[in-house]
Amino acid sequence: MARILITSGPTRQYIDPVRYLTNASSGRMGCSLAESAVAAGHEVVVVSGPVMVDYPSEATVLWVTTTEEMLDVARQEFATCDGLIGVAAPCDYRPQFVQGQKISKTGQPLVLELIETPDIVATLGAEKGSRWVVGFALETEDHRFRALVKLEKKSCDLMVLNGPEAMNSDDNQVEVLAKDGSVLASISGSKPEVANHIMQIVSQRLVQA
């Protein structure tokens, strides 16, 4: 059995006190993975952005809003975990300057300079030591190639590849890729079914008995 850290849901990057950048991640895949991991007897810590799903009561759930907060909390929790499943969709751009007051409309274009937020899976991957890391890649083109580049760059042991149609959907269709570029599984079905299959692969290949 293992102690597994799961990042889940979107994050938000505010441009002023009202408006923010985000994505439609619902936390459902993270919730299903948490349920599968609990059912398999693992201890589960979820670090989640703002979503409406009910994570399993057996899991420890820590709520965050921004990518920086998700990184801080996940890094702290990763210290006592055996592995990470990074299924969150952290907002990966933030405005260089955040306005303290609501930006008023002037009729003129508003130029927003965005900079990249820290990459949570890559950061924890680089620090993982003997722990294992499973990443998720959401791609809209050159799917498998980009997912394998991310697997390498983020020091992952497995990379799960899906498309934007997975977001806020009940179903999912994924490929699980190994370090050598092989496709370990192509899975489609409801998110709980897909999560169960992914957890089986994680348990077999990564979790030490």
Add this chain to the structure above:
Amino acid sequence: MARILITSGPTRQYIDPVRYLTNASSGRMGCSLAESAVAAGHEVVVVSGPVMVDYPSEATVLWVTTTEEMLDVARQEFATCDGLIGVAAPCDYRPQFVQGQKISKTGQPLVLELIETPDIVATLGAEKGSRWVVGFALETEDHRFRALVKLEKKSCDLMVLNGPEAMNSDDNQVEVLAKDGSVLASISGSKPEVANHIMQIVSQRLVQA
């Protein structure tokens, strides 16, 4: 009794197939207003952005994603309504160019040129004729002054002023402002309580017997 159009919730403006600009509007104030209006015997049409609230089953609910869609649908419905309560928080900026594929991270800043979306309440206000329009203003500074400017600019009959702490909260604290600048009511309480009080004012001042 009247046929009342209520716009509710946030809208989303996508910058690519995954990322979008939005705000934390939960649709709860719109839902409470719809409930109050139904309870007062009015016919209610809700045009709502993506939210998780359960609008009253007696209301007709039309779902939209973007501000442009909300304007199109609201304008169509307004034709057969007696008045509009514009409590939605439409995203008021959109990227000048929407990327067809997910923007890849390069390590470099990303400059986003945003332009204003059409103002739904102002557009319907300008076309209202004998119909009435109630606007909502969410301000973080110079609250009452800015709300009155919006009342005038958007051809509203009443303007309800609240702050960003109202967003995604169970409670609300508002001022109801009239055209002559007078404060008709300062209301605080749960969103259903605040909605009931606002609907009383709307019924008394705007709905024709």
